Structures are given as structure tokens and as C-alpha cells.
Amino acid sequence: METYSIIFAIFLGGAVLTYFAGKLNSILQDILFLGSVLVPTYLFFSGVSFGSAMPFSLEGISLLWGIDHYSWLFALIVLGLGSLAAVYAIGYMKGKERKGYFYFNFILSVMSMLGIVVSQDLISFFIFWEIMTWSSYLMVIYNGKDIQRVGIKYFVFSAIGAYAMLMGIVIVHSITHTFFIEDMIQAYGHMSLQLQIWIPILFLIAFAVKAAMMPLHVWAPGAYSNAPMAYTSLFSGALSKMGVYGMVLILVTLVSRLPQGIWFREVLAWLGGITAAVGTLWAIKQDDAKKLLAYSSVAQLGYIITGVAIGTELGMLAGLFLAVMHALFKGTLFMAVGAIEKQTGTTNFTEITGLIRKMPWTFLASLMSIIALAGIPPLGGFVGKWMLYESLITSDHYLLVILIFFASTAGFLYCYKFLFGFFLGQEEKEWEHVKEAPATMVVPMILMSVFMFVLGTFPGIILKPINNGLMDLGFVDSYKHLWETSVIFNNWGDHVILQPILYSIIAIFLFFLILVVWKGYKGTRYVTTKDISTSGEVPKEDENLTFSVGFTQPFLRAVAPVMRRQIDKYYTEFAKGLEGLFEFMRRIYTGNAQTYALYVVVFVVIVLLFKDVLF
């Protein structure tokens, strides 16, 4: 299979060329960057066929690259979002510093993620995993801000995950003597119970870190919000899905063969639920859009983890469908925040208001993604949420479904906060000059909104590849049984028929919209947000009526007791303890040769004094 070699050669060569092209010409650099993301994408979807593996050998270790329907689904997320984010990045990075650095890491990230999904052996899997971690780490510290607090935290957690995975790989290799994933799965059934329990745990730790699952999520809010937004849309949309990708593989191929596997599933599902609830609560509290979306990503990944951990067909469909949806809507939302950041210079809700008339397309894209995020019909998020609830109810997770429901209802608060904070509310003079973002940034957002809309009524478009992937993993075909092109079923035969619902919604909406605006619309005039009823008084031009500080105060007061505890604090305490230990070590290793000489003398004296006791 030549295609794989060509694809990865273009990625690697493109990354290097793009980096150096910046020295020559900025436009050439942009073109090279786009080319080195889009050309491999095209080659992948046109040239790579299922089931065709590429075995090769490196330093005596035989490796295997190939693709099945399951990994194709994730390749679709990575390359689809990667291409759109690349187009967006051209507009976003215009006039910014260190473009080469950004493009280089961007291409490497896309390459490494594609590498992860095509790897069918543990060595290339691990190498691509590390490239992904490194390139995303370099992106997190792109701004040069908070390297200590954010960058190191991300790196430490990634390292914990990577070492856990490495340990797992070594153990597997010591037993099977090959690195093929297929062989690991084969050998797993014959291992001792202890190993059967530890190997999935080691791998799951690595994947849980990337998927930002409680309690390993603390790196996520900082890292997501610190990276440039053009990259964060990929970071949160696709890179976190790699954790889900691995998690599903481990759960389906290994854990499901273990009689005790049910406990893995239950613990994971509950951790996912708790992640969703806690992430949502913290998202509500944030005043910075990047932070809000970052916590919201953590929460959304919680739903996905819960779905795949349940492990029924419906749960799997729900989890993977939500994964696709999350890539779409969170990608769009981070892009929207990037657009706003570029046009206004800030992303703080307490500073910006009333952008709706200045940035209408960004608003439209945000609105669509927020509706999808909230899971409200008729957009795609609803299909995923519906399947998730139904899978929880039909698989006897009664309390978990309440927790998930709480998270997703509370999610409306931050959804509204996002839209209101940026686009609605008082229009202020300070932001009068703001213009819509350039077309390269708006078009990808609008495209993704269209996908979300279409998937809301015709989820079968994505459920089909998901179903194929699940069949590759050993699930039975669920077409006509759990889903059709625009009908979704649960295990008890209850269903939602999406098409008539969409048409009814549109009909009702248009009828009443026309009823309100049709007659005499020409006679109406637009009035500013200062021209409002405030108990008969007319507010003056300079009067501040903006409401954004303490926006969700009433709700936060109600849940205050829950939010007093913070896992991050415990980690910080732990880190401080370690620092104390290192400080003590530093006192011993002074770096002074005479002190060391003293140590030697003391040691010899002690040995001589107690030689009878010791030897």
C-alpha cells in the first residue's frame, strides 16, 4: 500500500516545508499549509480501501498499518474537522506571530491523529500518541502565557497517561512477543486474571487523560483555553476523541471478555456521568468564553464516555454519534470564539455585548451549535442525547440517567450565557466598530452548522458508518432495529420519526413568524437597545444597562455546597508536598564538592562504627 507512505510523507514534508516557507513568503506558506492538510485528506478518502493493511518492518520490529470501518469513522472526524479547521486557521493566523510554528504543529497533530487510527500495532500507536501529545503541548504554550501553570499541568498528566500505556505495552509484549494489537486481543483470553485486570486499567488511564475524564481532567480547561482557538477546535473536537477511540477498543475487545468487566463499565459510566455534571457546573461559573467551552468540552466528553461505557448497541451508537456531533459543534463554537477574539481582542462575557448585528454569520453558526450542544430538536445533538437516555433507561441505569439529565438541563444555563454574553444584550459604543470575520473563518463554521442541521433529521448518514464500525468490532447490525435514515428506535420499540417533526416545526415557526411580522412590517422601525421600557424612564445614552456580571448567580447559590470541593486543589496540595520533598533533596545535593566529600567521610565513619552490626 503506497498510499499510506505518500500520505504520511506529504504530512511530514509539508510540515517542514511550511515551517521554512514562512521565511520566503507568507501567502506561499498558507498555500503549502492548506495543501499539506487537504491533499492527504483527499488521498486518504479516495485511495485507502478497507481491510488492506500495510505490513512493514522497522529495526526488526514488524509493524502494521491498516484501516477498518471503525477507525475510518475516527479518520473522518480527524480529517474532516482538520480540513475545516485548516481553512479557518488561514484566516485566524493572518497577521499573527510565529505562523510557521503554528502550522508545523497543526500538521503534525493531524498526522499523528491519523496515524493513531491507522496503527494496528502498539509501537506505532504509541509513537503517534506521543507525537500528538508533543505537538498539542507546543500549541498549548504557543501564547507563551501560563506555561508553568497550564503547560506543565497538561504535560504531567499526558506523561502519566503515556507511561501507563507504555507499561501496558511492555507487559503485553513480554507475554505475546509481538506488538500487533490483534495478537494482544488473541492472547488476552489466556492471561492470568491479575493481568487481565491490570492491562485494561493501564490503557484506560492513558485514554482517560486524553478524553479529560474525571479525575484526570484538570489539565483540560487551561490547555483548551490557552491554545490558539483555531487549534482548540481541533484539540477539543478531534484530539480528545482519540481517548474515546482507544477506550472503545479496550472496552470492546478486552474488557467485554472478562466476567468482571461489568465493573469496569459501571465505574467508567459513572465517572463519565460525574464528569458531565461537574464539568457543566464549572462551565456555568466561567466568565471567559474559552474557559466556559473548555469545561463544556469536559462535560460533553463525559456523555460520550458514559455512552460507550454502557456498551449496549444503543449506548455505543449514542456515544459515537455524540462524538461526531461534539466534533462538529464544539469545533464550530471554538471557531466562533476565535472569530470574536480576532475581531474584538477579548473573549470575556463581561466586556463584550451585543455583537449580533455586527457578526450575524458568526451568531448563526453559534446558535446552531448551541442548539445542537443543548440537544434540542431538530438539530443533531438531540439524536445523540435521545439515544443516550434511552440506552441508559433500557439498560437499568436509573440513577445515572438522572445525573446525566441534570447535567444536560443545567447545560442550558451556560448555553444561554454564551449566546447572551457575546451576541445579545445591550449594544455598546465600545464595540460599534466590530466587523464580521473574514470569509475563510466564517465559511467553515457555516458548513459545519449545515451538517449539524442535516444530521438532526437524517442521522442515518452518520449512523451508517458508525454501525459499520460497530459491526467490525463484533456488534450485530442494528439497521432497521435501532435506526433508519431518519427514524431512531430504542430497545423497547419506541421511536422518534424525525422528518415529520422537522416539517411541523418549520411550518409552525413560519406561520407564527409571518403572523407577527407580515402585516405592517414596513411601518415598523428598528430601535436601539437603549430604547426600552424601564418603568417609564427613558435611559440616557451613556447609562450602563449591561447585565453580564454574576449572570448565573441564582443557580450557583443553589449549588454552592457541591462546588466547594475541587479536585484540582488536591492535586495542587500533592504537588506542593512533592515540591517540599524536592526542596529537601536539593538541600542534600548542594552541588558543593566539599559537602559531598563530607558525606563520604560521614558514610565511611558510620560504616566503620557499626560494622559489627551491619555485616
Added chain:
Amino acid sequence: MEEVLYNILGAVVTFIVAFVVGMTYGGLTRKITARVQNRKGPPFYQNFIDAFKLASKKTAIHHGVMHLMGPAFLMVTSVMTLLIVPVLAGNNWFPNLNFHGDLIFLLYIMTFGPLGMALGAGQTGNPNSAIGVTRGLSQMVGFEIPWVMSLVALMIQYHTTSITGLMEVQAQSGTWLMLSSPFAFIAAVMAMFGMFRYSPFDIVGAPTELASGPVSENGGKFLFVMMSAGSVFTFAKLTLYVDLFMGGASNLVVLLIKTFLLYMIPVLYGVTSPRYRTEQAVRWFWGWPTFFGFLAIIQAVILK
């Protein structure tokens, strides 16, 4: 084609019934509240007069696109809920969309309108509107928990998530679910207090402090559509409760009696209650109602 036209006709008739009944209930509520407070009160048809007055007003100003769309968003929820909920049991005249969605779908479509309208309210720039919206959303998180718990209890006990399925269960066994799943009923009724937003849970549109909250910038036709949406939604929600817990109704008179009795619970509780602050309201819903929700789930698991 004929079938589609027939369906549309059915939907329109259902809508008109819901509109009339909802408006009348609204008027009666005003009358009852007044009598409790020892006032004379307006006639029961006052809401119709108000509605037609508002509908005939000309619109002079607007605040932008979302503001114009707000009422239509709200109406979508009301009408969709009405179309999904079977109005009369065992009656094939107007199936509407009864078999096209289940309870989970209903829960989500019920949040579509308030959020859409909240966007409209947001664009007006009136701080009172936005304050009302955040309070409303917070309160929603409160009452949705016992409400969902009660629904989940029903679903797992009877192995169906569709409303028609639950009605069938009642038709077959001959007992109402409010009797066979009493805890679920209690939790659902307590959640209903939040849903209808009468005192003590009326902080969302508190007239005296927020100038009616989210609707404060809407007059004329806007308010007319919102008012009718509210009335239709009231009727749809009451019908849903009757369908779920009281075995549905085979004709309109029975439906009116049952819905009216149910409706009086929040109304009469409301007229004698002061107002809760938002966090008090939220915590109230997470107290006893959630406790009954837990009992309902335990009962459902045992009896499954």
C-alpha cells in the same frame, strides 16, 4: 396528499380547542385568585378580550431579528407538545403526531420554545428580561429533576417510553397510574408547581420587580402570540398529566373535568403562597419532590 391535508385540519382543530380551553382556564384562574383575595375580579372571558385587543394592535418598533422570532419559537414548543400528546384516549380522529415522538422527545421539545424566546428577550437588551431568563432556566433545572425521576420511574416500571404505551397500560389494567405509582404522581405534581410558575415559584416573571421579566419588551402581536402560546402550552401540559397519570380521557367533557381539577392544584397552592427566591425554589425542588422521585424509582425497580 389528502392525508396530509386531513392531518393539518386535525392539528388546527386541536389547536383551536387548546386555545379556547387554555384561555378560559386563564380567565378562571384570574377570577379565582381575585375571589380568594376578596376582590371581584374580571369576568372569565377577560383573557379573550385581552388577546383580541393585543392581536389587533399595530407593531411600531422591533429590536432585531431574534426579537421578531421569539414568539414564533415559543409557539413551536406549545403546538408541538400539543401535537405529540394524545388529546383523547382511544380516539382516532386526530392522531396528529402522537406516534412520532416519545416522552424523552417531549421533554426536549418542551425546552425549545423557552430558550428560543429567551434569545428574543435577550436581543431587546432589557436587563430585566435577561434576569428573568436566568432565573427561569435555574428554576427549570430545579423542577426537571423530580419530573424526570417520575417519568423514568414510569418508563422502567412499564417498559415503554411512549405516552400512548403508558396510556395502554392504564387501559389494560383498569387503574390509573396515579394510584398504581403514587410516588411518581406526587413527584410529578410537585414538579408541576415549577412548570406553571404560579406562586411561590413565580420569580421568573415577577411583575413587581422584573416588569414581567422575559416578556417585558413585547407588546401587541408579540404578546398576543406569547399569551396564546402560554394558554395552549397549559392545556397541552395538563393533558399530558391526565394521559400519564389519570388514564387519559375518552371525551372532551371528562378531559375538561380532569384537567381543571389538576390545574387547580398549583393555582390554589399559589394564591396563598408568598414568593421564593430562585435558589430557595431550586432547593425546594431538590428536597421533598426529589425524595418522592427516589421513592418512585425504588417502587418501579421493585415492581418491574
